[in-house]
Amino acid sequence: MNINIITLFPEIFKSLEFGLIGQAIDQKKIHINIFNLRKNAINSYGQVDDKPYGGGEGMVLMAEPLERTINSIPNIQKGYVINMSPQGNNFSQSKAQELVKKNNITIIAGRYEGIDQRFINQYVDEEISTGDYILSGGEFAALILIDACSRFIPGVIGNKKSVDLDTFSNGLLKGPVFTRPENFNDSQVPDVLLSGDHERIKQWKENKALKRTFERRPELLNDIKLTKKQKKLLEEWVSKDIL
Numbered sequence: 001m002n003i004n005i006i007t008l009f010p011e012i013f014k015s016l017e018f019g020l021i022g023q024a025i026d027q028k029k030i031h032i033n034i035f036n037l038r039k040n041a042i043n044s045y046g047q048v049d050d051k052p053y054g055g056g057e058g059m060v061l062m063a064e065p066l067e068r069t070i071n072s073i074p075n076i077q078k079g080y081v082i083n084m085s086p087q088g089n090n091f092s093q094s095k096a097q098e099l100v101k102k103n104n105i106t107i108i109a110g111r112y113e114g115i116d117q118r119f120i121n122q123y124v125d126e127e128i129s130t131g132d133y134i135l136s137g138g139e140f141a142a143l144i145l146i147d148a149c150s151r152f153i154p155g156v157i158g159n160k161k162s163v164d165l166d167t168f169s170n171g172l173l174k175g176p177v178f179t180r181p182e183n184f185n186d187s188q189v190p191d192v193l194l195s196g197d198h199e200r201i202k203q204w205k206e207n208k209a210l211k212r213t214f215e216r217r218p219e220l221l222n223d224i225k226l227t228k229k230q231k232k233l234l235e236e237w238v239s240k241d242i243l
């Protein structure tokens with residue numbers, strides 16, 4: 001996957017050098033190309049922003065430096081253009097999966113009050129928000145998007161099964177996990193996990209995932225097709241008032 005980023009703060013993307021994404025970059029499974037907006041400033045003072053027409057708070061990123069920057073990206077590599085914005089479509093696991101299929105994406109990381117609407121109208125395919133809060137810049141939102149997408153790029157996560165079992169991938173939250181020691185401050189690992197009985201363990205994990213989803217995010221259950229067994233369990237929990 002080829003990811004172009006337009007930003008005023010290229011250094012922030014150094015954090016992509018670590019962990020699984022860093023390895024994927026080294027192995028050329030992900031290409032990150034950073035385009036510094038400041039290089040296309042309108043004057044020798046490095047100006048890329050100006051006051052909003054009609055007054056109001058803060059500054060707005062100007063359309064011209066953005067246009068020059070996006071036009072410096074080779075067409076074949078530009079792909080789908082995304083503006084990170086709290087006013088955009090909600091980012092999600094399924095959106096990450098959808099974006100990875102595009103192979104080439106260009107992400108614009110805004111600052112200040114955002115970017116001139118005319119640039120958005122003319123160049124942006126989609127605006128995406130990482131959640132209902134305001135960040136000081138689109139860079140951190142872009143990092144979230146890149147991290148979540150990269151997990152779906154073949155070969156980035158060694159064990160594909162672990163992606164398939166991730167929270168949200170099958171519509172449910174993942175249940176609790178444990179590692180050594182067996183006893184931690186008088187708290188034992190559930191017996192079933194030490195039983196070696198793979199079928200029982202699988203069943204236990206599936207039930208825990210269902211229960212956790214039911215307790216914490218019941219609305220997610222409306223979006224998946226439940227098996228008869230799952231429906232029965234849910235009815236049982238509701239009737240026994242197990243919450």
Ligand code: SAH
Binds near residue numbers: 115134
């Ligand atoms: N005043 C604007 C917010 C500007 S925040 C408003 O009220 O809508 C500055 C920049 O941070 C934005 O241009 C955007 O790129 C980024 N940003 C802030 N919150 C974000 C979010 N939740 N998702 C994605 N990008 C966000």
